[in-house]
Amino acid sequence: MRSNSVQTGSNPTFTESARRTQIMQCAIEVLAESGYSGASLAEIARRAGISKSVVLYYFSGKDDLLSSVVFDVYGRAGQAIAEALSHETSPGEKIAAYVRTNLHFLEEHSAEIRAVVEIVSNARGADGTHSFVPQGEDPVLAHLEKLLREGQRSGDFRNFDAHYLAIIIRSAIDTASGRLVVDPSFDLAAYTRELLSVVELATGTHRTEDSS
Amino acid sequence: MRSNSVQTGSNPTFTESARRTQIMQCAIEVLAESGYSGASLAEIARRAGISKSVVLYYFSGKDDLLSSVVFDVYGRAGQAIAEALSHETSPGEKIAAYVRTNLHFLEEHSAEIRAVVEIVSNARGADGTHSFVPQGEDPVLAHLEKLLREGQRSGDFRNFDAHYLAIIIRSAIDTASGRLVVDPSFDLAAYTRELLSVVELATGTHRTEDSS
């Protein structure tokens, strides 16, 4: 009889999927407002107006809940970005769309992103190592890096180190979620404008010949 | 008789200052390796080979220990940066020295910086708000912003939004500590080179006239 805890059966009940999304949503709110250490099962349950046991009925444990949140948000963000990039053709436009879409998603889903950041940067396994920070290749970074390299191969971009420029651009994107939550005067539109112009200058879009 | 807990008397004993720095050093190591939630008083004491009570004898509580670490590292970093900037004159050189010194300090004190980041981004008061993230004006950001504005006033820099460019540059600096600890192939020298060239392009150093 392993029919006790639900663990994502093939045909989820209406109650099941509703509860799962509700619990995940509450977890996101608590994580965004109170941080990782404030996001206890009891607090999440209290927020949802349910008993702590219900959370553990639909998720096999806290790890399961948190990784579900990460994968859910992560997936939706990736989808939005992929969709936006498919409309662009030139490397310069692709990079610009990448930055714009990332920050736009952030604007509409700041709590989700904040929650994911909180989880990714704090969740650790029993051995003490990060649970979500990729060990070797970071696919997110690799994707951006690929876009940069394509622009270099086509001659649209100047000769920079694609790997490290990708890290710089990602850091500028990732820092925005923290600003949004802590600084009410933070103007995401202005930030997007500034970052876009920095990226354009850094990639050297429209430049083909070497001046020196 | 308030002579019980030490609380930084005017003339600290040899043992006292030695113990305080030892405990702070161990706290830094634990924070850098095991993260904020792994840095319990018991673990820090175990690492130092002393009893948990000793930690609480020299520090009035965990908050006191952590803020001591923050102020200590913060102060030494600020001093190193101020010293380096005093040697430069032109805005472009100052910004470059700022970036270079920040990343250089990071290279030699990666555990300290990692520990401070861990504390600053996780420590929260009883009300749930961050304890160390400045509410209104961030002095670190304001300093960099001032350097950028000076370059604009002197005509060395182009017309960017100093506030948001400062945030972008800081984010590129702050992200490096995380990379250093998680990615062994991260080449700080190459990263510094790339960031310096990005900053140079973004500020538009050596540019005086508007082309359009």
Next chain:
DNA sequence: ACACTGTTTGACCGCATGGTCTAATCGTAG
């Protein structure tokens, strides 16, 4: 020998955590 201060220990406390378990509830099919 004594007292005094600085230092250290280990037992202990109250509390919050993630998680388990049992029993009750609800809706529906027979």
Next chain:
DNA sequence: CTACGATTAGACCATGCGGTCAAACAGTGT
């Protein structure tokens, strides 16, 4: 009505946390 699976609440547990406390130890001046 009954039976059954899905769902929920609440009592409970072991563990680890930050912090307190009384007692012991070490050195030093008298």
